[in-house]
Amino acid sequence: xxxxxxxxxxxxxxxxNPASGDxxxxxxxxxxxxxxxxENKSHDVIKKHLLETYSVDKDTIEKDFYDFxxxxxQFKVTETDEKKES
Amino acid sequence: xxxxxxxxxxxxxxxxxxMNKFGMKTExxxxxxxxxxxxxxxxxxxxxxLFVISERTIRNTYKEANRAFKTRYPKVQFAWSYKTNxxxxxxxxxxxxxxxxxxxxxxxxHKALNNGVPGSKIIFNxxxxxxxxxxxxxxxxxxxxxxxxxxxxHLNELAVEMNKRPKVAIRVNMDTGVYPMWDRFxxxxxxxxxxxxxxxxxxxxxxxxxxLHSHIGTFMLSPSAYxxxxxxxxxxxxxxxxxxxxxxxYLDMGGGFASKNTLKGSFLQGVDTNPNFDQxxxxxxxxxxxxxxxxxxxxxxxxETGRALIDDAGYLLGSVISNKRLSxxxxxxxxxxxxNVMFTSFWYDHKISPAQDFGNYTxxxxxxxxxxxxxxxxxxxxxLPPLKRNDHVVVHTVGAYNMxxxxxxxxxxxxxxxxxxxxxxxxxxxxxxxEYLEACEVKPDYLKSFKL
Ligand SMILES: Cc1ncc(COP(=O)(O)O)c(C=O)c1O
Numbered sequence: 001x002x003x004x005x006x007x008x009x010x011x012x013x014x015x016x017n018p019a020s021g022d023x024x025x026x027x028x029x030x031x032x033x034x035x036x037x038x039e040n041k042s043h044d045v046i047k048k049h050l051l052e053t054y055s056v057d058k059d060t061i062e063k064d065f066y067d068f069x070x071x072x073x074q075f076k077v078t079e080t081d082e083k084k085e086s
Numbered sequence: 087x088x089x090x091x092x093x094x095x096x097x098x099x100x101x102x103x104x105m106n107k108f109g110m111k112t113e114x115x116x117x118x119x120x121x122x123x124x125x126x127x128x129x130x131x132x133x134x135x136l137f138v139i140s141e142r143t144i145r146n147t148y149k150e151a152n153r154a155f156k157t158r159y160p161k162v163q164f165a166w167s168y169k170t171n172x173x174x175x176x177x178x179x180x181x182x183x184x185x186x187x188x189x190x191x192x193x194x195x196h197k198a199l200n201n202g203v204p205g206s207k208i209i210f211n212x213x214x215x216x217x218x219x220x221x222x223x224x225x226x227x228x229x230x231x232x233x234x235x236x237x238x239x240h241l242n243e244l245a246v247e248m249n250k251r252p253k254v255a256i257r258v259n260m261d262t263g264v265y266p267m268w269d270r271f272x273x274x275x276x277x278x279x280x281x282x283x284x285x286x287x288x289x290x291x292x293x294x295x296x297x298l299h300s301h302i303g304t305f306m307l308s309p310s311a312y313x314x315x316x317x318x319x320x321x322x323x324x325x326x327x328x329x330x331x332x333x334x335x336y337l338d339m340g341g342g343f344a345s346k347n348t349l350k351g352s353f354l355q356g357v358d359t360n361p362n363f364d365q366x367x368x369x370x371x372x373x374x375x376x377x378x379x380x381x382x383x384x385x386x387x388x389x390e391t392g393r394a395l396i397d398d399a400g401y402l403l404g405s406v407i408s409n410k411r412l413s414x415x416x417x418x419x420x421x422x423x424x425x426n427v428m429f430t431s432f433w434y435d436h437k438i439s440p441a442q443d444f445g446n447y448t449x450x451x452x453x454x455x456x457x458x459x460x461x462x463x464x465x466x467x468x469x470l471p472p473l474k475r476n477d478h479v480v481v482h483t484v485g486a487y488n489m490x491x492x493x494x495x496x497x498x499x500x501x502x503x504x505x506x507x508x509x510x511x512x513x514x515x516x517x518x519x520x521e522y523l524e525a526c527e528v529k530p531d532y533l534k535s536f537k538l
Contacts, residue, residue, distance in 0.1 A: 026097045068094075
């Protein structure tokens with residue numbers, strides 16, 4: 001899963017999809033995850049990074065990461081690796 | 087290295103140009119204490135969920151209502167509407183403030199007597215008073231508010247048989263310009279039923295007609311409707327004076343003033359828009375004062391205000407069981423209380439605050455209760471910070487009707503505590519247990535055992 005190339009991410013957590021006109025806001029940890037996804041980091045690497053940085057347990061990260069990733073999909077800001085951007 | 091504080095990652099769609107009608111900012115400011123007692127410590131000691139009542143808020147609200155009426159009208163008497171919240175500790179705070187009791191059933195009547203209210207200060211309302219109830223009320227000289235003709239005739243018979251002169255009022259229903267009109271209780275004003283009933287009582291000369299009563303509806307948002315009702319009751323009282331030279335001692339305007347809650351589907355917050363006691367008092371007292379009574383013949387104004395006096399003083403504390411994502415992407419939070427203990431969530435969008443500090447990020451959610459039923463929805467839309475399992479929430483303005491209409495369904499009823507004026511916490515109703523639940527059950531002998 002990757003963030004679509006055209007998605008704009010600002011440092012204040014503002015997310016804009018110029019193709020659809022949709023805009024979103026993310027909290028700081030959400031922004032961090034999106035930036036790592038933009039850098040093509042794998043899910044496992046990102047989760048490991050979060051676990052090292054924040055006071056949180058592994059199960060919570062698993063659950064919340066899964067949920068966040070689903071929301072990114074639902075809001076159509078990501079694309080799967082296999083699928084070419086249309 | 088010290089790790090950073092964790093907050094669940096969130097992404098939320100921004101709807102530019104649209105006001106977010108589902109959550110006002112104030113809804114998610116954390117509410118960590120009630121009258122200086124921490125929510126955490128209350129839940130730790132008494133469990134979750136937990137009803138909390140602020141004695142200070144009850145007394146302040148009562149004083150506010152009393153002031154609003156007494157500064158406008160010379161003779162005012164509140165009668166605590168038992169069905170709104172009949173936990174004895176709550177009733178007695180009102181009685182200590184000077185309230186009489188208003189009851190609508192036999193058990194409420196005896197609750198008031200047991201609390202120490204003199205019979206003559208218990209107003210007995212409602213369509214279903216048993217013969218035993220009526221006899222007790224007659225013996226104790228309680229004002230009986232007659233709901234229908236069958237009751238009127240029954241009272242006439244009892245008066246003769248008991249050789250007493252019961253004190254009665256009639257309940258009058260009427261058109262006050264608000265819809266729906268509550269015309270199933272009492273006798274109608276416009277079609278002459280009420281005047282008829284009055285004549286029947288006075289001419290039969292077995293009952294002492296002391297008052298006139300109306301209760302035009304509940305959660306009324308229109309003070310002027312009370313002005314109309316007060317004029318119509320005054321008109322009947324003056325008609326009695328003219329025809330029979332008899333003074334009616336009191337006009338009872340019932341209850342129904344809106345509390346600070348927000349009705350479902352209403353765009354504005356009730357706390358900002360609902361009328362206050364001054365507005366209701368102005369409308370009622372102006373109508374009676376201008377009706378044409380002689381100054382020494384002004385009737386006592388009785389008020390059976392329920393929800394507006396207790397709603398604000400009640401809180402429900404609860405905890406998060408789990409978070410889920412619904413198929414349409416909305417967040418759903420499951421709490422350990424549902425419509426079983428919060429009946430009023432069918433009517434109101436209750437204000438709900440997290441009980442712990444949070445960052446600035448919020449998300450739109452649905453709040454569900456723990457029952458295995460689809461209707462168990464506490465809030466369909468609410469904006470809250472990300473809540474995690476075992477976090478606590480505070481529901482506001484739940485003092486009215488929840489602690490009487492709560493269901494013992496799937497879950498047992500929670501404990502109720504009262505925080506006194508010195509911020510000391512008192513248990514005023516114990517958490518129910520299985521023993522309590524089964525105390526009324528009887529298992530026939532042949533069903534006592536089985537083999538599986
Ligand atoms: C006769 C009567 N009096 C008083 C009340 C209290 O009403 P509220 O809680 O709306 O003030 C009710 C409630 O429906 C009622 O039926």
